[in-house]
Amino acid sequence: MALFMLLPVCYSYFHPSSTSKSPLLLHSPPQTMTLQEAIATDDVNELYSLIELNEKLLDDISKGPFPNTPLHDAAGKGKTKVAMEIAILKPSFARKLNRGGYSPMHLALQNKHYGTVMALMTLNPKLIRVRGRGGITPLHFVAREKRDNEEENMKLLELLAEFLSACKSSIEDLTNQCETAVHLAVKRGNIEVFKVLFGWIKRTYLTEILDWKDEDGNTVLHIAALEQQPEIIKLLIGHVTEIAMNNQGMTALKIFQENPCGDQDLAKMLHRLGHVASWFQPLPLSQFLRMELSFFQKSTLWFGLRDESARDIILIMATLIATTTYQATLSPPGGYWQDNSSNLLPNSTEVSANSSGIAIEKPHRAGNIIMTGSDLYTFTVLNSAVFLASIGTIWVTAIPLLPHTFMVYFSVFILCVAYFTSIAVEFPKSNLVMRNFLAVSYVSLVIVVLWLPFFVWMKHLRVLHRIDATGRHLKV
Incomplete structure (x- = not known):
């Protein structure tokens, strides 16, 4: 009987993670804190004390293809100091996805710990491009979020602007449905978010992004027409290709005509554009590539x-x-x-001479x-x-x-x-x-x-x- 009672103790010694439901529990003497407690108190000194006792601590509890690393736990709880220390010690943790398909920055965003998000972004701006569940990056997450609280909305707008400034190439990232951050903002009706994105795109000469299509072949203008968002349509006119077709062969103008929003000024504007667009037939990319090179292309x-x-x-x-x-x-x-x-x-x-002989x-x-x-x-x-x-x-x-x-x-x-x-x-x-x-x-x-x-x-x-x-x- 005594032998059977000793078996769990021996097993827990050789397999310490099995003694707790949480993978973040430190296997240390009773007088010390656990790693979870160090994270909960945001105590950097205690974190290093624990590492001194077990130098492989962070690695041992972060094994597997989709680990819930200590950085995930610290970022999700908004413990910025400990999160930054772990991110410095183990930079690879910041890009790993847990079993839910989220990176540490995703978890910080979900729990509204924007200070932690900004700190991680400062440490490595490329974390903004980490694709999580559904191909959603932190930039996508912020673009689609819309809070009821005005103060929180302003924080999200500032965070969005910081993301764009810190990592310019993040605007080209797509979700698993081939959506850009602009697509998501328009689908959610986030007018203010769209204005931030649109203003940045114009200032960086990247308006071609507005013509990108999602998996259904819809550009931002198509979506604005489908969602009946006249304010966004007015902003987009002149910056997008109005004759682009989606997978159903519909242009944004045709979608708007079938789903009018009641804005008469916009209806007149689109009616005039319809006359102009009727002169130009869409040119498939394959047909363009079969054409002879123009003088501009040759030069x-x-x-x-x-x-x-x-x-x-x-x-x-x-x-x-x-x-x-x-x-x-x-x-x-x-x-x-x-x-x-x-x-x-x-x-x-001719040069001549006067009566006195002077030339x-x-x-x-x-x-x-x-x-x-x-x-x-x-x-x-x-x-x-x-x-x-x-x-x-x-x-x-x-x-x-x-x-x-x-x-x-x-x-x-x-x-x-x-x-x-x-x-x-x-x-x-x-x-x-x-x-x-x-x-x-x-x-x-x-x-x-x-x-x-x-x-x-x-x-x-x-x-x-x-x-x-x-x-x-x-x-x-």
Whole structure:
């Protein structure tokens, strides 16, 4: 009988976890705290005392594919100090899912321990992207939550903004139903959450996310029309593709027409958009890929990312040439006249002598180029041609990066205007017709060259807006 009574004691010695229902119970002498008690009191010193007694403590009770680690317990209870210490000692615990499919940050969010969430995020911003049950990340969780308490709603909004700022790429994460955080916010009717997401997306130039589709082929605009949310629809118009179709072949405009919300202003706005959208038929992605490359795409392949080092060399050389030719215009061979002279008739181009034998110079004005005749025309035409060629090279190289290179185009345009204005001012007054002809010709050429890339880019953009694709990718 005594032998049977000793068996449980021996088993508990070799298998200490079996003596308690909780996996977090420390197997230590009676005079010390258990790990659960150390977590409950948020006592970091006691945590280290327990680790000194058993250096494998955290590992022993966190085995298995889906363990409920001490970090899960501390985060779920909002014990920030102990949670941070454990996360520092065992960073892998922060990404593990327990049997319920939740990470420590998920548990902290569920129990409204936002301070613990912020601390874990500060330690590792990538924890915002940990997918839990249903593919829900902490960002998804915050986007879909809506509290009755206004103060808690404000905390959630601040937390959402912090998430987005701390981990930009978290916006591209999808749930198991291919939903983004924006999809979830609109489905739950979280207008304020949507405004935060929408404002951040616009500021980071990621509006393409608004055209991503969930598993049913619905974009954010489709969902807003289905849920009859006119405020969100008004915000989205102009930032999304209105002709995109879901898996049922319905556009957002058609959904709204079948489920009107009673907002007459929105109905009129969508009616006008319907007329415009009727001109453009959706273009399947497979059909787009079968099309011949456009001029914009060819220039992107040639001048774009195919060889960045070659592109950098081209830009440097083009800039140097443009600088040199511009400087040559400001300091032409022979220089400028330093004074005014009108001794001869305007049509005279020869230097003659007066009765006293003193040479009389041809008529000129201070600031005019001294060169005349064929030398002046040859220098002006060749120098301007090289200048235009270098400027054109800069423009063409910048085409693949439109619209982000708009300021480059604008600055170069101003430089060209200054260049040709200098030519017009420096030309001799006797060559007024030639001066005006060159100025008008060059300025017209500059305007055409400047306008052409934008025309090509806008034409390419119109084609891209017609493409009806799933999306679900981020080009950042």
